[in-house]
Amino acid sequence: MTSADLITTRTMPQILAWRADHMPAALALREKVRGLWRQTTWHDYFERTRAFAIGLHALGFRAGDRLAIAGDDCPEWFLADLAAQMLGGAGLGLYPTNPWPEMQYILRHSRARFVVCGDQEQTDKVLDARRLDGGLPDLEQIITIDRKGMRRYAEPGLTAFETVMQLGRDQAASLGPIVDAALAAGRPDDTAIIVYTSGTTGNPKGAMLSHRNMLHSAGEVARIHGLDAKSYSVLCYLPLCHVAERSFSTVMQLVTGCTVSFAESIDTVVVNLREVAPKGFLGVPRIWEKMQQSIFYRLKDATPLQQRVLARSLALGRGIAERRMANGGRFASLGDRLTYAALWLACFRGLQTFLGLDRVRAGFCGGATVSPEVLLFFWTIGVPVYQIYGMTESAGVCHTQRPGATTLGSSGTKIDGIDERIAADGEMQIRGPSVFKGYLFDDEATARAVHDGWLLTGDIVEIGPTGEMTVLDRKKDILITSGGKNITPSLIENALKDSPFIREAILLGDGRNFLAALIQIDLDTTGQWAQARNIAYTTYPTLAAHEQVYDLIRDEVTRVNERFARVENIRKFVILKKELDHDDGELTATMKVRRKAIEAKFGAEIEQIYGRAG
Template sequence: MAVAPPVGGLADAVFDYAEEDPHRVALGRKDADGRWHDVTAATFRDEVLALAKGLIAHGVRFGDRVALMARTRYEWTLFDFALWTVGAQSVPVYPTSSAEQVFWMLHDAEVSAVMVEHEDHAMTIASVIDRLPQLKRLWQLDSDAVTELVEAGVHIEDEVVHRHRRAVTPDSVATVIYTSGTTGRPKGCVITHASFMFEADTMASRWESVFHSKPGDEAATLLFLPLAHVFGRIVEVTAVRGRVKLGHQPELSAKALMPDLVSFRPTFILAVPYIFEKVFNGARRKAEAEGRVGPFDKAVEVAVKYAEAMEHRAFGTGPGPSAGLRMQHQFFDKVVYKKIRDAMGGRVRHAMSGGSGMERQLGLFFEGAGVTVYEGYGLTESTAAATANPPERTRYGTVGQPLPGTTVHIADDGEVWVYGANIFSGYLGNPQATAAVLHDGWLATGDLGALDEDGYLTITGRKKEILVTSGGKSVSPAGLEERVRAHPLVAQCIVVGNDRPYIAALVTVDQESVDHWLTMQGRPPMNSADLVRDPDLEMEVRRAVVAANTAVSQAESIRTFRILAHQFTEEHGLLTPSLKLKRKAIETAYAVEVDALYP
């Protein structure tokens, strides 16, 4: 079990790394032409030190809060560790945030300086700056802010920076991360250096074996999760503390991501289920276009059976794959599974998934295809993961066991409570909200779940999202929505029915998959208005709904649904930056469509 060190802070790892192994490659950095360049531990240390001097020269002091508003890129990690070096607190802001969201976070956190990525972000800040009298500095990455700061700090002595660094203690605040605000105004989670160090070191010690493609190789991961989200931040911190080569990719989309996976060649990745769904659906579409969908589907069936047999063997409930199944698996490994691994860079054998639930069958498929996906669960308030599947015994369909040093308890009403050194200090300036979730060190997560006989946690829904029909039936929508989304043509699903006579759903479709589906039927492309009335598409979505309903009682089943012309987007305020549904906003925006489901 990892124990947070009694002294020091997060930045110390950068300086210790450079001292002990200066020539080891710590990061990969992509240039404007798309080529990757190695950054050694010593080079990164020197860049952090130089930027820290610049921050001091620009008036950043111990305990100051500095906002970071950018996509996932090298400079974010550089700024994070430079700020921690001088004892400042970083406040991540999603680059897609609206002006009012930005104002609220900067005002609430009393931010004194902001790093933004480009002019659009700068203009967003400018539109609210008259209401932020405490904001004194703004740096723009695409206007060479790093060079500007480094030049400003040239006259600062190294020892000045180190005095700041040595003043940081584990209980110092490292960051204030704002919640995504699915149910109201975002709240600032205060997270200490100790919580980050405990979380990162626990992950690095317990899951170190999965960082590698094979024993003895150099571990490397490509970070494409938003660094404004706690999941992305813990990847960043764990990579530096665990000495894993770290690359950055700014686009959380399969189209932008896949080429960088191939060029960077990570040994493992950390992602959300959306990415694994895209990889799978893309591979199936390609097979169908080449007239090989039959063999592909057979390969999927074999992968799932093989993974289930391996799972049974791991838990002592079966002998493992039969000789015949092993032969089939070996055949498909060459003709199907290897291509999927190659699409992920060729070296990925392990992955971690979080942020939302992954469908069991999808996890089993990737396991059978040679990429073990360890699903976990956590919140911003728990500094990312509170539970995760262990390397030697993964139980698909669950989010694993509590991390070493962390305890999970299921309250009488089914709510998941978590206790450990990774639990946050509270909500910034909001003791009432803090008291509502922290009880003698226990975090009441707001999620509903169950622990099995082996201590594996299954998340069944959110307390605040439970629907109660007019007949008094309580329904957790998350499981139904996840099962409907398993259909390749479905992009999103939101279940409705609160105070209504039955459960219904609004469904959006994946345009890329639909275009491919139409092509395979020999039909021309269709505009969205015609598509939502297409009887064949409706039949496909109905199949997804019927399949989802098999897992619940009749009273909990989706009775009817409506296909929408457009997906829910963050730009329209219907998704959080981490792609979670904003239920109230969606039901308000589509009130007419929801009412039409209940004639």
């Protein structure tokens, strides 16, 4: 059976069963426990998933049910997700950072009867959601993976993950054939997962994605970039409730047969990268930005000679990288290849190893717009990072840069099977096997999102002469000044965030006669800058309020203004006195800015800029 046949004719649990049968002893999962990497083969992966599925069935889980999962990334997340699908149900992820009211909304809206919690913290939030404000009338079972601190818990319907697994083993003789029949009955167009969009406005909506949706998207990325079990391995660290991590770890693993290793936590990603040295790596823009900044943090402690070597290497490497990207990812000349080889030996090899990216043959950046300068930096040091484009409703990826299509700032070309068209207002619209089935219990929202089979992405784009697509901005985020000038906020905001001292920037000016910005400084880099100048501060607010910090950011804004036309210049700005936070409703769970919430919450700062009359 070819890889294409495997992807197009089976469900994800069926592919798991196929891999367990054809490569039983191969390594599938790795998790670090007490300092040692614990390994799981494909055979054990399938058997544990099947046992958990039998246990769920014994507790009453049936086809069409939804299993919610709240917790950090771990093998049990994979097992629970695929076990629900094995029974004809769907897995539904909850962000570990969600407060209980958000968790309650999703559990109540989805009518989930079962929820798997990672630990005591997540269990407590579900218990609060069940007890408060109308509760969770559909919820029957709460299954906890790590029971530490929960010895005295005696709430009804509360059990341990391992207990359900053991129940499955005990009931295998009687219920195993039923579960096996459900596994065999699965069809590619069945709903496999439900992803609640974090939503920059309004309540989140549950996007229903089929096995075909997910496998087509991941399968195309694997085909385009030549990824297989030998050439691809991945570190799982982004929230699995997000479609991107689900696609690049769970689904890509099934497609390629590769190994997935789990990071110990988001804080240990770089350390775990060095240990695992994966061959592929997915990062949202903020991850790539932090990695870039970590190089410059380290540079401050280097000797003057090392600083000069790095500065010179980056200067030479930048030109090579620009020509290489313009040439589709290939070196533009033999001279460039030889010069890069010398730079790699002198400098870039050490940087790649420091970041844990020395074996990466394909890095991917997606989830939001990213500054081209960030991607150029990684190409400069020899780590190819391909920008991808997609959304939850397109199963993660519908466009990707690739060898031969690496124009800086673009998101590449569409994957096979996807049709694209540009509406009169510049909005990208797509259709094809990656487009989702609709929103759970919300036909009205589905009808707004899909017209005659075409998914309205809400992104304003342009197609270049080579067919590569560049995202300009979200349709709803375009600013129109009082003078009638259309402004693309993300271009200016990303230019501001190229500064190591600026963490977040929100452009203002819709209906106004000039542009302004709300700026959140980066506490780490600005703090180091302040310490080097003996500027006293204790917390973010005290640092943000310092006059010299204002002068620093003013210089950064001036530098950015020089890159844009006068009408696109920022004439005033305010440094926010607090860091933007998901818990305060200012950011989505994926760390995207909620613009309307920001404008409402920081009305005093906006009034300071524009005055009452605006």
